[in-house]
Amino acid sequence: xxxxxxxxxxxxxxLALLLAYLATYISPEKAxxxxxxxxxxxxxxxxxxxxVVFWLLIKKRWALLSFLAIAIGFNHLAAYFQIFPGxxxxxxxxxxxxxxxxxxxxxxxxxxxTNKADxxxxxxxxxxxxxxxxxxxxxxxxxDPEKFETRELLKKKLDAPYLHDLFTTTIxxxxxxxxxxxxxxxxxxxxxxxxxxxxSNICIYSDINILGDTVRVYNAHVASIRFTNDNYKFLDExxxxxxxxxxxxKEGVNxxxxxxxxxxxxxxxxxxxLDHMAQCPYPIIFCGDLNDTPVSxxxxxxxxxxxxxxxxSGWGIGNTYLGRFPSxxxxxxxxxxxxxxxxxxxxxxxxxxxxxxSTRIYLNP
Numbered sequence: 001x002x003x004x005x006x007x008x009x010x011x012x013x014x015l016a017l018l019l020a021y022l023a024t025y026i027s028p029e030k031a032x033x034x035x036x037x038x039x040x041x042x043x044x045x046x047x048x049x050x051x052v053v054f055w056l057l058i059k060k061r062w063a064l065l066s067f068l069a070i071a072i073g074f075n076h077l078a079a080y081f082q083i084f085p086g087x088x089x090x091x092x093x094x095x096x097x098x099x100x101x102x103x104x105x106x107x108x109x110x111x112x113x114t115n116k117a118d119x120x121x122x123x124x125x126x127x128x129x130x131x132x133x134x135x136x137x138x139x140x141x142x143x144d145p146e147k148f149e150t151r152e153l154l155k156k157k158l159d160a161p162y163l164h165d166l167f168t169t170t171i172x173x174x175x176x177x178x179x180x181x182x183x184x185x186x187x188x189x190x191x192x193x194x195x196x197x198x199x200s201n202i203c204i205y206s207d208i209n210i211l212g213d214t215v216r217v218y219n220a221h222v223a224s225i226r227f228t229n230d231n232y233k234f235l236d237e238x239x240x241x242x243x244x245x246x247x248x249x250k251e252g253v254n255x256x257x258x259x260x261x262x263x264x265x266x267x268x269x270x271x272x273x274l275d276h277m278a279q280c281p282y283p284i285i286f287c288g289d290l291n292d293t294p295v296s297x298x299x300x301x302x303x304x305x306x307x308x309x310x311x312x313s314g315w316g317i318g319n320t321y322l323g324r325f326p327s328x329x330x331x332x333x334x335x336x337x338x339x340x341x342x343x344x345x346x347x348x349x350x351x352x353x354x355x356x357x358s359t360r361i362y363l364n365p
Contacts, residue, residue, distance in 0.1 A: 039293055095211060097361055098132050099285060099287065103137040103138050104136050105138050105351070122352070129358055134160060158182060164187050169199060185209055202221060203222075218285070218288070222292070224262065262291065310357075322354065339362060
């Protein structure tokens with residue numbers, strides 16, 4: 001491969017990385033193709049780092065091409081990867097709450113043989129965290145206490161008697177699917193933000209009185225990609241380089257369509273949340289499964305006026321999604337810029353396809 005060809009490839013990879021940066025600023029409603037570059041940020045970053053190393057060994061001045069591209073987006077790198085643990089915050093004497101957020105994947109309800117043991121194991125791990133506020137996405141409750149009760153069990157085990165839940169789907173009048181926020185402090189007001197045309201995605205908000213200070217906690221599950229079993233099977237076959245009997249073009253187009261549709265929905269839903277936040281009279285904490293990476297429009301919008309607790313005190317990549325595709329950080333705890341946070345942690349998980357996250361938030365630093 002000639003030098004000119006390598007330079008051209010390098011330029012194309014640099015352009016792709018710059019387009020990934022734009023994905024955080026331009027809505028998928030206007031240019032959804034940018035979102036695809038955003039999801040590929042990690043790969044594009046590694047390739048550009050590879051070019052920097054390559055040119056330093058061959059012809060140093062060309063290393064500037066990828067180096068400058070990486071430097072331009074250094075802020076995005078910090079949202080994706082924390083090289084050093086955040087500086088400890090001295091919160092002695094400052095009012096604080098520990099916040100725990102988790103997409104619990106129905107507490108393993110569909111693991112028929114072990115679902116109660118799985119539920120109990122998840123709750124036991126949560127007990128050890130001793131959080132003040134718990135936000136659950138993909139929450140499940142069976143109103144038949146003999147089947148799969150969760151509401152009262154969680155309130156008792158977590159010592160969090162105040163509950164705000166909302167069910168978007170009910171099957172057979174007893175199986176309830178939705179979202180829930182539990183608190184050790186009183187919930188004095190609550191409400192929801194409707195996502196038109198969506199049955200399984202929603203955002204709720206709970207006004208919590210924390211020793212005299214009211215804080216609004218938003219708990220959201222934003223539009224999922226909703227890959228089918230055929231989509232996952234096709235991706236597995238591609239990853240493992242095994243033969244497939246389905247038309248590759250048709251399956252690939254279907255996956256792109258689903259991704260594109262989800263990107264557009266998320267941008268609309270995040271704007272609904274932000275519009276609601278703009279009218280909020282209280283300090284805000286946001287917990288949720290965004291189904292989007294830190295290099296995305298959804299993240300870019302939410303982080304404009306709020307702090308990402310991972311960036312404040314996290315370490316490493318902090319991936320939270322454990323499914324087959326993709327493996328990224330898609331679960332977040334944001335808070336008002338007037339607050340501080342520390343002790344961010346990603347919790348190991350073997351039942352849900354999401355890892356839980358937690359942080360301590362100082363209300364009046």
